[in-house]
Amino acid sequence: MTENISESAPDLSINLGRIKLKNPVITCSGTFASGIEYNQFYNISNLGAVTTKSFSLNKRLGNSPPRLCETAGGMLNAIGLANEGIYYFINEQLPVLKNLQVSIILSIFGEDNNEFLRIAKEVNSIKDDIVAVEMNLSCPNVDKGGIAFCSMPDHVESLINSVREILDIPLIAKLSPNNDNFIETAAKARNGGAEAISLVNTVIGTAIDIDNFKPKLGNIFGGLSGPAIKPIALAKVMQLARENILPIIGMGGIFYWQDAVEFMIAGASAVGIGTLNFVEVDAGEKILEGISNYLLEKNINNLGEIIGKVFKKW
Numbered sequence: 353m354t355e356n357i358s359e360s361a362p363d364l365s366i367n368l369g370r371i372k373l374k375n376p377v378i379t380c381s382g383t384f385a386s387g388i389e390y391n392q393f394y395n396i397s398n399l400g401a402v403t404t405k406s407f408s409l410n411k412r413l414g415n416s417p418p419r420l421c422e423t424a425g426g427m428l429n430a431i432g433l434a435n436e437g438i439y440y441f442i443n444e445q446l447p448v449l450k451n452l453q454v455s456i457i458l459s460i461f462g463e464d465n466n467e468f469l470r471i472a473k474e475v476n477s478i479k480d481d482i483v484a485v486e487m488n489l490s491c492p493n494v495d496k497g498g499i500a501f502c503s504m505p506d507h508v509e510s511l512i513n514s515v516r517e518i519l520d521i522p523l524i525a526k527l528s529p530n531n532d533n534f535i536e537t538a539a540k541a542r543n544g545g546a547e548a549i550s551l552v553n554t555v556i557g558t559a560i561d562i563d564n565f566k567p568k569l570g571n572i573f574g575g576l577s578g579p580a581i582k583p584i585a586l587a588k589v590m591q592l593a594r595e596n597i598l599p600i601i602g603m604g605g606i607f608y609w610q611d612a613v614e615f616m617i618a619g620a621s622a623v624g625i626g627t628l629n630f631v632e633v634d635a636g637e638k639i640l641e642g643i644s645n646y647l648l649e650k651n652i653n654n655l656g657e658i659i660g661k662v663f664k665k666w
C-alpha cells in the first residue's frame with residue numbers, strides 16, 4: 353500500500369512571539385558574518401533569518417591569537433567578540449542586506465548597560481529594516497567584575513526592560529549553557545519584555561599543547577561548539593521548553609537536518625545553524641530542505657505539529 357503523502361508543500365512558517373519567519377532555519381551569530389559572502393553560494397533570503405555577528409558600539413579587535421582550535425567533534429573559539437562596530441553594520445552591511453531581502457536578526461552586546469543602551473539608540477533608526485534584536489547576554493559585564501550578564505537574572509530583567517524603552521522591536525535574549533540558573537534568567541528576560549530565548553551559546557572549554565605545555569588558545573579558555581555539544585544543548589532546550597516561558601531558538605551542534613528536527617520535537621520553535629557553516633557553505637539551505645522533506649514524508653502539514661511533541665508523549 354502506498355503511503356498517503358500530502359501533495360502540497362508543508363507550511364514551514366513559525367512565530368517567535370511577534371517575530372514571524374517563513375521557516376525555522378536561522379544562522380547563529382558569529383558563524384555567518386552578516387551573510388553577504390554566503391549569498392555567493394545560495395540565496396540567503398530563503399532562510400528564516402540571518403543572525404549577524406554580535407556588534408558592540410565601536411570596533412573591537414578581540415583576543416590575541418590563536419583564537420580557534422579543533423577538538424574531537426567540535427571546535428573551540430576565543431574570538432573575544434571582535435567586530436567592526438554597529439556603525440559599520442548600519443552604513444555598510446545593512447544596505448546590501450536590504451537589497452538581498454533577507455530577514456535580519458541583529459545581534460548586539462555591550463560591556464555594560466550603558467553600551468547596550470547606546471547601541472539600542474543607534475538601532476532605533478533602522479528598526480524597520482530588521483526583524484529583531486538578539487541581545488548576546490553571555491558576554492562579560494565589566495561593571496560586575498566580568499561576570500556574564502545572563503548569570504544575573506534580575507540584572508537581565510532590568511537591562512532588557514531599559515532596552516525595550518528605547519527600542520520597540522522584538523528582543524531575543526541569548527543565554528549561555530554555562531549557568532545553572534538559565535531557566536530563572538529566561539523567566540526574568542520575559543518579565544523584562546523579551547520575545548524569545550536563544551539557547552545555547554558555546555560551552556566553556558580549553559585545550560593544551562602537550563609539547564610546549566601551554567594552552568592552545570591565546571585566551572586560555574574558549575567556547576566549545578559543534579556536534580560535541582549537541583546533547584548538552586538539546587537537554588537545556590528541553591528543560592527550558594518544559595517550563596513554557598518563551599518561544600525558543602534552539603542551537604548547539606546541529607550538523608544534520610535530523611538534529612534540527614530533534615531540537616523542534618524537544619520544544620524549539622526555530623533552530624540555529626552555527627559551526628556547520630564553517631564546514632559546508634550551503635548548510636542552511638540543506639537543513640531547510642531536510643526538514644521540509646521530513647514533513648512531506650511524514651505527511652505533517654505544519655511545524656506546530658512537531659514543536660514540543662516530546663512532551664505530549666510522556
Ligand SMILES: Cc1cc2nc3c(=O)[nH]c(=O)nc-3n(C[C@H](O)[C@H](O)[C@H](O)COP(=O)(O)O)c2cc1C
Nearest residue numbers: 380381382406429488552553577578604605626627
Ligand atoms: C567562531 C564563533 C563565533 C561566535 N560568535 C558569537 C557571537 O558573536 N555572538 C553570539 O551570541 N554567539 C556567538 N557564537 C556562538 C554561536 O552563535 C552558537 O550559539 C554556538 O556556536 C552553538 O552552536 P553551534 O554548535 O551550532 O555552533 C560564536 C560561535 C563560534 C563558533
